[in-house]
Amino acid sequence: MDEELLALNKLSVDYKVKGGYLSAVKNVSFTINKGEIFAIVGESGCGKSTIAHSILRLLPEHNEIIKGNIFFNGEDLNDYTEKQLEEIRGREIGMIFQNPLDSLNPVYTTGFQVAEGIMLDNVSKEEAWNRVIKIYNDVKMPDAKKRALSFPHELSGGMRQRVMIAMMISRTPQLLIADEPTTALDVTIEAQILSIIKTLRDEFNTAVMLITHNFGLVAEVADKVAVMYAGEVVEQGTVFDIFDNPKHPYTRLLMKALPRRAKSEGRLQTIDGSVPRLTEIKSGCRFENRCPFVMDICKSKDPGRKVVTESHSFYCHLEGEVRNNE
Numbered sequence: 001m002d003e004e005l006l007a008l009n010k011l012s013v014d015y016k017v018k019g020g021y022l023s024a025v026k027n028v029s030f031t032i033n034k035g036e037i038f039a040i041v042g043e044s045g046c047g048k049s050t051i052a053h054s055i056l057r058l059l060p061e062h063n064e065i066i067k068g069n070i071f072f073n074g075e076d077l078n079d080y081t082e083k084q085l086e087e088i089r090g091r092e093i094g095m096i097f098q099n100p101l102d103s104l105n106p107v108y109t110t111g112f113q114v115a116e117g118i119m120l121d122n123v124s125k126e127e128a129w130n131r132v133i134k135i136y137n138d139v140k141m142p143d144a145k146k147r148a149l150s151f152p153h154e155l156s157g158g159m160r161q162r163v164m165i166a167m168m169i170s171r172t173p174q175l176l177i178a179d180e181p182t183t184a185l186d187v188t189i190e191a192q193i194l195s196i197i198k199t200l201r202d203e204f205n206t207a208v209m210l211i212t213h214n215f216g217l218v219a220e221v222a223d224k225v226a227v228m229y230a231g232e233v234v235e236q237g238t239v240f241d242i243f244d245n246p247k248h249p250y251t252r253l254l255m256k257a258l259p260r261r262a263k264s265e266g267r268l269q270t271i272d273g274s275v276p277r278l279t280e281i282k283s284g285c286r287f288e289n290r291c292p293f294v295m296d297i298c299k300s301k302d303p304g305r306k307v308v309t310e311s312h313s314f315y316c317h318l319e320g321e322v323r324n325n326e
């Protein structure tokens with residue numbers, strides 16, 4: 001039985017910018033169940049990181065307006081105090097970023113930084129260190145003992161990402177948010193990191209929100225997918241729904257643009273036209289200026305949600321038959 005862990009309900013985030021507001025995320029709703037790998041995929045600037053940062057209240061400037069709900073185990077994180085959120089960060093919801101150096105402290109050894117987290121749970125220093133070495137071995141850190149005593153700058157990009165994952169495993173979070181975790185890594189290391197993330201899910205039933213612009217990764221590891229365009233989810237479903245039966249014109253174009261071998265290594269290709277400036281957005285579909293099937297209604301009215309199956313839905317004015325006959 002699927003057990004709900006994280007549920008976004010009509011989440012919108014507007015950043016205050018010169019001369020007004022920028023609608024970075026609009027009315028986003030989806031649910032991630034326990035133990036599920038959920039991918040958010042979309043071109044650069046479509047709002048993926050804004051969603052991740054909103055969940056943990058890590059938005060940089062605190063100059064944004066957030067609307068909607070972020071339910072975690074049934075409680076709305078938007079109602080949490082800063083202190084309550086601090087208890088959730090790291091322990092219940094872990095996060096790994098594209099560039100681990102930003103999250104690691106340059107003046108402490110990596111092992112110390114992982115041990116620090118473990119000791120928060122009243123574990124002795126010696127026991128914590130033993131666990132660090134074990135976890136380093138679990139994440140296939142080469143020469144674990146030596147690397148635990150190394151400083152972040154002494155490690156390669158892949159090793160640093162292993163340190164980040166070790167930090168996460170040590171706290172066994174219920175949800176791991178992985179924001180482009182392998183973008184900076186080569187393909188072999190990428191495959192290893194993904195396999196560690198999968199193991200984390202298999203062993204601890206950790207749910208993973210995988211943020212990526214790489215459809216290849218999605219095909220390889222995700223159970224479910226949300227496709228984002230200009231701050232909105234335009235389609236969501238299981239990985240089979242999205243790859244075998246894409247419905248939204250944007251998803252279909254992305255699929256068409258994938259090179260033949262893309263299912264294992266493709267990245268998003270560009271599509272003619274550009275994403276609208278999010279400060280100028282009016283009513284209507286945000287994809288209308290690039291959509292090959294655009295109709296008058298698309299320019300003035302927001303598309304409603306179309307349900308394909310219980311797991312699969314999309315937002316578009318076109319009816320299914322029209323797209324299927326194209």
Ligand SMILES: Nc1ncnc2c1ncn2[C@@H]1O[C@H](COP(=O)(O)OP(=O)(O)OP(=O)(O)O)[C@@H](O)[C@H]1O
Pocket residue numbers: 015016017022024042043044045046047048049050051060061213278
């Ligand atoms: N602090 C901020 N102030 C104003 N605008 C911002 C801020 N952070 C992000 N944005 C804008 O919000 C939109 C969404 O950005 P976001 O970083 O969430 O997208 P993304 O899909 O994660 O992109 P990428 O893949 O490049 O990281 C973009 O137009 C971006 O320029």
